[in-house]
Amino acid sequence: MDGERVLSKARIVALSTVIPEKKLSLQELAELYGDDYIERITKSTGIKEVTVAAEDKTSADYCYEAALKVLKETGLSPSDIDGLIFLSETPDYIIPNTAAILQERLGLPTNSVNFDMRLGCAGYVYGLFQASMMIECGYCKNVLFLAGDTMSKYTNVHDRSLKMVLGDAASATLISRSDNPTPSMYNFFVDGSGANSIIIPAGGCRMPIKHGVTDVLEYDADGNGRTLENVCMNGMDVMVFAINQAPKLINGLLESTGWSKDDVGLFALHQANKIIVDRIVKVLKIDKDKAPFNIEDTGNCGFVSIPLLLSTYYSGINSDLNKVIACGFGTGLIAAAAALDLSQTNIIKTFSV
């Protein structure tokens, strides 16, 4: 990989993924939603249980655990880290940014670069891009990229379509300057006309929280109940977007890297649900074994689904993962794909806290 638009100085050194100990088995929802419904949804989504963050734990808490794991496994000290990115749609506060809180908690240098990113399912790829650029420009040596979401805190129990699908998880990825770098390339797509497709309408400046207005439970045509303060997804819009755009981005990236589909050892697709993953595999005409689906016992963990897939199936060093395509798509509507070399990456096995 060389030429324009190649980030060539960074190396993805290690990554870890953490899931909450608590899981919600979809069977537990049978009383609320009915057995038939549970069975049907499980069949089409491929999901049997979803991870649920503890009431007193936030995305940042799980990211903290994932970060400690990466530091421990790599032997790096917090003082070695000169950049911290915290990616989340469920930060601790509106103000201040959560990355600063994590800087203090992890004991990172006070002169380190420190900021939050807010993006949906394409976020992991964006975070890798951002971290790699911080290395590429020469400013940072070791960037800790933390990504975590606890969407369970924003889903309404009466929203069957989301309660049975979304899971909570967090990851930490260390991207460092290296004499032995692993170059990467990216491909992006954004269509803001789909902003309403996945949205928490209230709570920002556009629609402030108002008791008796934004907290009123309403049901949609599919029988899913939620308030304006909950996450609301129009699954169909997102599905159409995903199955159309993800293959295009991936094909574009194959073209710019010069990789053939056979060259690629792993297509790490955002694990939205079984129908979507199966569909993308079929449209791309790729080997199903190269695009695994692994969210049966976690649910769709948003942008963490990509590191979760890696930590579940590929823990250790995988010398054959020198050509990996990662692709995330969702909220925005935004999609992003990356061509990566993970052959030297220490992928730490998924753990729970």
Place this chain on the structure above:
Amino acid sequence: MTEQEKIALLEETLDAEEGSLKADMELTEVEEYDSMAKLSIIVMMEDEFGKKLSADDVRAFKTVGDILKWME
């Protein structure tokens, strides 16, 4: 494909019981017709009939018959 075959394929797609769907049925009466079912219809329509449905096309479906009309 005969109308009967189309209905059978739709029942299979929706995971609905054999013989449970009729062309004049309102989709609001079809218990299985939820968001995941709509995704399955989008996929089925492209695979079986080479038609790319938009989300708006699917939203316009009111009866089982509206879906059957696309299945050719």
